[in-house]
Amino acid sequence: MRASLIQIAVDEGEPVNSRRARVSSLVREVAARERPDLVVLPELWTTGAFAYEAFAAEAEPLEGPTYEAMAKAASDAGVWLHAGSIPERDPKGPLYNTSLVFSPTGEPAAAYRKIHRFGFDKGEAVLMGAGSELVTVRTPGATLGLATCYDLRFPELFRGLVDAGAEMFVVPAGWPARRREHWTLLARARAVEDQVYVLACGTGGTHAGVDQAGHSVVVDPWGEVLAEAGDGEEVLTVDLDPARVAATREQFPALKDRVLGSPAPRR
Ligand SMILES: O=C(O)CCC(=O)C(=O)O
Numbered sequence: 001m002r003a004s005l006i007q008i009a010v011d012e013g014e015p016v017n018s019r020r021a022r023v024s025s026l027v028r029e030v031a032a033r034e035r036p037d038l039v040v041l042p043e044l045w046t047t048g049a050f051a052y053e054a055f056a057a058e059a060e061p062l063e064g065p066t067y068e069a070m071a072k073a074a075s076d077a078g079v080w081l082h083a084g085s086i087p088e089r090d091p092k093g094p095l096y097n098t099s100l101v102f103s104p105t106g107e108p109a110a111a112y113r114k115i116h117r118f119g120f121d122k123g124e125a126v127l128m129g130a131g132s133e134l135v136t137v138r139t140p141g142a143t144l145g146l147a148t149c150y151d152l153r154f155p156e157l158f159r160g161l162v163d164a165g166a167e168m169f170v171v172p173a174g175w176p177a178r179r180r181e182h183w184t185l186l187a188r189a190r191a192v193e194d195q196v197y198v199l200a201c202g203t204g205g206t207h208a209g210v211d212q213a214g215h216s217v218v219v220d221p222w223g224e225v226l227a228e229a230g231d232g233e234e235v236l237t238v239d240l241d242p243a244r245v246a247a248t249r250e251q252f253p254a255l256k257d258r259v260l261g262s263p264a265p266r267r
Contacts, residue, residue: 001141001240004036007216009205009233010048010174016058020046020066024073031077034237037141039077040201041084042172042216043149044097048207049174052123059089062111067100075106080139084172084201085114085148087128094129099146099172101137110137110146115157118150134160142167142242145196149173152186158194159261167245168197175202177211177231184217184228192223195248195255197240204232221248 006026010019027039046066047054060066070083081102088098088111097114113131117124134157137144145166151157152171161169169190175183183202191198197220204214214231218238227236249255 001038001242002034002036002237003038003040003199003218003240004030004034004235004237005040005199005201005216005218005229006030006042007202007204007214007229007232007234007236008042008045010042010045010203010207010212011205012048012051012207016046016054020069024069027070027073027079027081028077030235030237031079034235036079036237038080038082038139040082040170040172040199042201042203043085043099043174044087045084045174045203047087048205049118049149049203050123050176050208050210052127052208055087055095055124055127059087059095061091062088062098067108070100071102071106071108074102074104078104080104080109082144082146082170082172088113090129095127096129096131097124097148098131099148101144101146109139110135112146112148114148114151116150116154134164136161136164136166142197142240142245145169147171149175152183152190152200155190155193158190162194162196162255166194166196167242168199168240169194171198171200173200173202175213177213180213180215183213184215184225187217188219188223188225191219191221195221195252196245197221197242202229204234221245
């Protein structure tokens with residue numbers, strides 16, 4: 001199984017419509033050039049994760065312009081597409097930070113509303129509602145477990161995804177440069193403790209005065225970093241062997257020694 005993470009530079013000088021068109025083309029180009037099975041985009045790449053004032057202005061219904069563009073990009077490219085997240089406007093509720101996944105025919109495969117909102121008493125934490133459901137996606141290559149950015153700090157969410165059968169965590173983010181060390185450390189920690197692949201796709205650029213960390217990273221079930229991006233726009237393509245998840249759990253069966261919470265994970 002091959003995955004390509006597209007680390008997008010999210011700078012506010014680029015209008016949302018232009019970025020949407022540019023990212024759609026990038027998905028097609030990367031798929032044609034690198035031949036991945038799965039393409040991953042970052043969190044809130046239309047607005048930027050820190051452009052709080054843009055959330056309401058640019059919020060879309062679930063099946064809005066980004067959904068349409070990404071469904072088409074997935075089917076044109078013939079890939080599973082984790083299209084990162086959008087500010088979703090629920091007609092009957094608040095805004096949500098919602099990740100979208102499409103199959104290679106452009107069918108919707110999953111929508112995940114970010115559970116842990118970032119900002120403490122401001123920003124996303126007050127402007128958006130919290131999701132409440134764990135989401136996994138079965139693909140022919142592996143079962144994906146979905147999480148978004150700040151979720152990375154909450155290991156119990158990932159244990160829940162493991163119990164639901166996840167073999168690969170896909171984590172779009174808009175992580176700030178100031179806490180870059182946390183980003184890489186937490187991505188590796190989630191891989192080691194849950195014995196899964198972690199595909200963590202962040203943004204580059206600067207928006208709302210916040211420099212983005214970039215440094216998208218792919219970690220294997222042993223915690224080794226397979227690929228890591230720099231600060232700017234970049235594509236990371238990595239070959240993954242989903243059988244290594246079961247093999248790692250067999251060789252080092254720490255998950256079987258769980259005392260608290262659920263017993264050993266389903267596969
Ligand atoms: O946890 C962090 O340090 C960053 C989280 C974040 O930027 C987000 O969830 O948007």
